[in-house]
Amino acid sequence: QCLKDLREATDPETEKIRIEKSKDPLLKDCYSWLLEDREFCRWKDGADAQLLWIKGDPGKGKTMMMIALADELSARTEDSLEPYTLSYFFCQSTEPRLRSAASVLKGLIYMLTSQQRSLIKHVRKKYDDAGKEIFQGMSAIYTLQAIFIDILKDMSLQRTYFLVDALDECDIQLRELLKTIADEVPQAAAKIKWIVSSRNRPEIEEYLGRDGVWKTISLELNSDHVSHGVDAYIDFKVDRLARSKKYSTYLQDEVSSYGRYPLCAKGLSRADYCRRLFTKW
Incomplete structure (x- = not known):
């Protein structure tokens, strides 16, 4: 029931399919360069780069790139010597259920716990006391932050990739989400990696634009x-x-x-x- 209530808010896999069907088919020529980009490879294979930020102006194809990356990472799980989990969320300002920080964390937690069932205990600690109300209202973000941090600290958590698209379209409590990412990435184990995308926004730059700490791919600087x-x-x-x-x-x-x-x-x-x-x- 706990997972069901998490999924009730939003199912990231279903939303990804919906977004894909609303757009044209993925063309490898539109994103293949990204898979060979130096910063991407350093993020994927390096131990010192836990977050990659893809940023660019509207119309650069960021969402389709992120869908392609989700597909690539998902496909590679079968060939990987070390099993890993992929958890993603695609923000959309036009959809109320996809535009809040709480929705992002709910989606990431749902995908993660549905693949690693042992992690559900961190949700149940809060859920068993108050039920699905912990996922609702403006204060839900703080409960979800606490749950998410507990999960990240769990020693049984296997190698995990988090992917969040269109951070700029998360216009409800965005700073809380950015704070969660910015605070937890440096403290998390090297087995936890993030890839996020957004437009060029000052408030996002404030949290994610730390030169030399995390990797950034600017689509304006890759105009060719x-x-x-x-x-x-x-x-x-x-x-x-x-x-x-x-x-x-x-x-x-x-x-x-x-x-x-x-x-x-x-x-x-x-x-x-x-x-x-x-x-x-």
Whole structure:
């Protein structure tokens, strides 16, 4: 019942599937560079880098990158010599259940305890006294913080990856969530790793922008890779459009060329570009 009440608030796996279905298919050309990035490899394989922050302006494809990373980490569990747990959460400001710090912690705790059942004892210590009310209300964040910290300190916790997308879209008690991450990452065992993404926001920089302590990948500083991914995405969308409209190869090239200049010059996101492209043609 305890797990059921945790899941009732939000099920991160179901939400991830919903987000994926609302977007276009993942294109490896849009994120493959990230898997070979020096900072990513140092975060994944190094013992001294427990948190990686991927930051960038809107329209850079951060959420799709994070979905791809979740899939990659999930797929690699089968090949890993040391078993590990993946726990993730995708924030969305348009969904009330996905925009609070409490929801993020509930989601991470649910995924973690559903895979490592022995850890549920840390939730039950609070849950058995007050029931599911501990997951509700503005004070829930403090109870969840205490539970989460107890879990991180549990010696039986196996190697774990936490992934949180779109921190900037967590607009309810965001600072409490950032404080939890910033305070606990340095104290946690090396077997616990975090990867988070967000827009370029000062309040997030305040907590996560510690040079030399954690790793950061700026999408603005990797514009060549991002542009290559955007080109691949445009080609995919134009090809789909051409097939549905039965365009000739010449017209297909014209449609593709038509959109690339305004996309770069006006800073349009990929979604905006394709929306305008479909409307125009």
